[in-house]
Amino acid sequence: MDGWRRARLTAVIYDFGVAHERLGRLGGRLLWGADMRRFYRDLDRPRKPADGERVLDVPCGGGTAFRKLEPGVSGYVALDLSPLMLRRARDRARRGGLHGIGFLQGDVADLPLRDGEFDRCLSHFGLHCFPDPAAALAEMARVLRPRGRLHGTAVVRGGGPRQDALIRLFQRIGIFATVGTARDLPRWLDAAGFDRVEVDADGAVAYFSARRAPTGRP
Template sequence: MSGAADRLHRHWRKGRLVPVVYDFGAEHEPIARLGGRLLWGADMRPLYDSFAEAGRLPPGAVVLDVPCGGGVAFRGVPRGAGLRYVAADLSRLMLGRARAEARRRGLDAAFAGVSVDRLPFADGSFDRCLTYNGLHCLPDPAGAVTEMARVLRPGGVLRGSALVTGAGRRQDLLIALLRSRGDFGRPGSLADLRGWLDDAGLEPADVTATGALACFSAVKPG
């Protein structure tokens, strides 16, 4: 791992203020909608609507949520869904918040303190991989997409969201500022995101953007 990548991992592993502020906003949808519109020119409704997709999986399906943050995607899984749910994050703070959220929602989940770009899971382990608002924080988002594709079974789906460049000058300046602070890694454009999915051998079913927020869904062939 390069020095810059190592610093970014330490930043998110040990950071407190930025993750907590982000998690508070994410857990309160009205705040997230307002912040998304003001900061990113984005309509956050498609993101929150997409959480419900995991809840429509059949009992016994195996789901990886990485980085899970404080567990915002848990809201899409109803009690008693019968999923085998693994929530993973580099931050111990976020994993603690996610555990508390899982208890509150009655979600039976396993938790792992790992980074999305180095997953300790065998090939083809998961039916679904969820990765919401994490790729732009990574030093190598393309490599992370490839790693998530590796742990998907054939026919499995990668679903998530990321902030992308090219939505407007104001949004790009904010992304640059967050990169300079060490909060963001190497965000790409919408075209870059499509390229990461293609290079990982995934077939994009849907890649759309609202402002600087891109939502995507892609299938592993087979």
């Protein structure tokens, strides 16, 4: 995570690439052997939170997840550790007329948020940057209400020799931290207190969703 907090050039290149679908799809294919059309389709579905719904976007990066939100949105909180990413996200929100989004700087390992504060959590391409992904998922579960939903994507090991070598390179230079496999995700989610877990891998990209267990779980 500290690598993203300090590395301005890396953050800007990543944000520019993922924000432009053609570049993002090309990068996903070349780097991770994944068809990123699904990722962009998923981003385009929720145009705005339902009435009274609270949504947490962590890490929000430069604001790609809210690129299709409609003006007048409320109840949406974007959180990131990187001041640079938060500035880019604020700029994107301002250009889109999204004045109701709240922005927070914070660490996913210790979210500055109350228990059960959100109905939905989005976590796109951040899990592999966290030193302890399982603990990060537990924090996301904590701030979700019972039956709240989590949706996300992550780079995972096991997608192929070339992808695994690239992951190791990114770990050495501090861009990635702990990177699990697609088989690790259900275990981490279950331990965090989620149920109805779904994980689907495409190359080295995993799509995951889960529900905060209603009662009787951590």
